[in-house]
Amino acid sequence: MVVTAHPLASVVGADILRRGGNAIDAAVAVQFALAVVYPDAGNIGGGGFLVLRQHDGTLNTLDYREKAPSAAHRDMYLNGQGEVIENLSYKGHLAVGVPGTVDGMVQAHATYGRLPWAQLVQPAVLLADRGFPLTKKEAKKLNEQRKDFIRYNSQSPDFILKDRWRPGDTLHLKDLARTLERIRDQGRAGFYEGQTADLIVAEMKRGTGIITKEDLAAYRAVWRKPVTGQVGDYRVISMPPPSSGGIALIQLLTIAQDYPLQDWGWNTVKSAHLMIEAERRVYADRAKHFGDADFYEVPVKGLLDTTYIKSRMQGYSPKKATSSKEVSAGVPPLPEGPNTTHYAIVDPEGNAVSVTTTLNSSFGSKVFVGGAGFLLNNEMDDFSIKPGYPNSYGLVGEEANAIAPSKRMLSSMTPTILEKDGKLFMVIGAMGGSTIITTVYQIIQNVTRYGFTMQGAVSAGRFHHQWKPNWVLSEWGALGFGTGAGLWLKGHKIVPKYGGIGRAAGILVLPNGQLEGGADPRGDDAAAGF
Template structure:
């Protein structure tokens, strides 16, 4: 059996830390020697898994005080705005899935950013008619109207049990008293120095006097953000979407070349949507509907792969990866044509997620040869992202659950902090198709369905997901990763269902990704050289690249109620904590 040790500094460091000398990632078998198993975090009652430890512990403490999963989730979301500024936010937006154990219902909240009324289809095209990525990423025009504050209020009001001010209080304390700068935080700020120093208001937050960098162990105080959070705690969403905060945001955005107005801020509304649902080998999969493409294509790919004996073929075998890649290509081609904001375009969700359509996909897949992407076109159906997103999962003692993915798009969003507010603005307008057929920052190609329009929500790859067994939550998961979010979540689910991994093993295993264009099969370190050769022989252009995703996952035993969780080792500050 071939084995391959991960390189130091990637997943190897994690593997060595937990005592795994040679994780089995060979093409022949999915078998893990019992002595080599990676063990998840265990808790008897509730659990929080998040990309930053302080925020995770705040959520855990809310659960221990008697709060439910939604109370904890809202507290984590506000805390991450302080402790993980490159992705956690109140200046962005996202999606939340909520499972109510008492009723058995799962709800989806869309609090994605919206294009301001002054936005126009060609606003990011230059004089030559070409897409201008600097304007769509690093100017005031890059920002959509933020949705996080309104989304959290809707969640707490409808499904929580604690007071609004109570769940925001920990975030206010962290912003006011300061947080200890970790090596990860210091590195991320320094890596984005050029963009953060572009705006004086931003540099004043993330650098010391004279531009000196914060170093690990320093204390980062965010006084303006604390003041804004206090207004939100006292006045509800009106403290953010109306009055001085809204006016300051609009002023900052307009001075940086954008078009958000106080009226745009006041008009923002989150939306309750019906989740997308599918089944995979007797499990129910529930995920986010459009304007997220995540749930649709997760279920679409699972449906296609359900027709193959994936477990028998082996975890990360050449045959398994080939079939996964071919199904991924077909789904991402469909994404380019059919997915957009359902309030503006007719998205064929039922068609794309049907078992019949999956059978059609399988008829296009050869077991022996990779189909060149140039030969794949979106299917003939009826007419109708970012690395630095972050995800957290929560399960409480009663089996209620939250799966939440939110973002400001790229690291530190547009780089613009609205002066006096501490609010770091998103650059989500880049997730629209600035010009049909031209890739965005993640290489994703879009069409007319995702064209810019006033009041429209940009298409996303965010995939907050729950897997149910006999009507009860079994797995809560999600990830950042831009275009690779969908395939990252896919592989966690398949690793657990098809290959019998526990949640920690499923989170650690090497990942692969294909998004149709560019025509390359991206793999992480840890895929055996034998497997790579099998894939190349089938015609795949295999590209070894950096790690993908940062899953935060919780598995709940429906029989005992015990919870088992794991934070992805690909991000050093992540933590899973329970009580």
């Protein structure tokens, strides 16, 4: 089974599995297909994280997160008075980190792939060259971004060749097709060297960006040891720093184990209040302690220490909300002796892959590489551009996530795999910036504590708290009038979130061994299996 953010990408992945490919083969093909049909987050100009569980239980994770260019420095988005220059880290060429997606896919395939590389990239080439029909949601998003595409690009990309896109219109991406052909035929060198690299550097020069040929040549994805935690009957396997998602998710699930959420009921005042208070404390830890472990000593073992995690709920009152002003990061014990889309894949042998990939915000920096036809990320905004200053998602950070040359920026991406009794149980992850962690958290709780189906758990209403700002985001109807009123009486400020919180993709292994996909109705997401 393959679950992705776009029906055509799901079909591509399932077809690779039918042809004898494994989960990694399908992941590579899906990544490139999403770069064509889901350009707001699917990418070759961004980065991501991959969590792998092989059928024999062997684990690995791949960090292909973007990196700061070599010319980056901690005050690069501040003016002479030390104040943040609005939008400089968010839109335009200076917002771009060195892309990691292509190298990540090359390394994943070289280590675990089965089918020939060219066979995995070819479906994306055909989609870009022959064209594909726009969905209603994708047409709407392209129209909404038209002004920014014009403002931040000196060479008009294919996306703005029409004044207004309509559902069913066919979008041809000829420049992108040629770029994908170079990647198909030359592998890593087809992106980080030669013509594509020349086009990226030329685009940087046109827009005062700072990525160089040397930055591109030096980029390498990194295999890392996953973070794991035992929570009740389930072993949680997720991404380590520079993603904050894995540790934060395990912290949230561990806190919840001490409370009878299933007895309290789904999204009741009692259960929602407890979850919000846990999120408040975990996100305070995130702001202080998380960053690129290659540059900053993240206290991973201390943050995952069960005693420490449970101690964070000291001061929790079931009767009233805690002010975020009264909550600060904890001091984890020292160890003994870091816009997005997600896809989930389980192959016929039982190998499972959970991948979250991103350009950061929708359509990234809004900058296309002239002549190459693909969008560049705006991941530099995920650094702490000034201590205590919120980024585009309202997240604050400190020294651990300060800008430095070649450093990877902190992420909330949470690609996750769950085992039960030593066997594969769930593959899950989400898009949604700072809401990714709480989205995955609630979906896991929906299945393991409340008995939801996979599709039901993904579809169910969601809410979110991230310490600062001091309010609860809630999808319309997620909490209901009674729960909302009850939380308000406890002192929570609830802000409605129109358009949904997160978009998830999940696969659940049923007791009889069959697979159930969960494709998010908030988008065009689709499951394809056989």
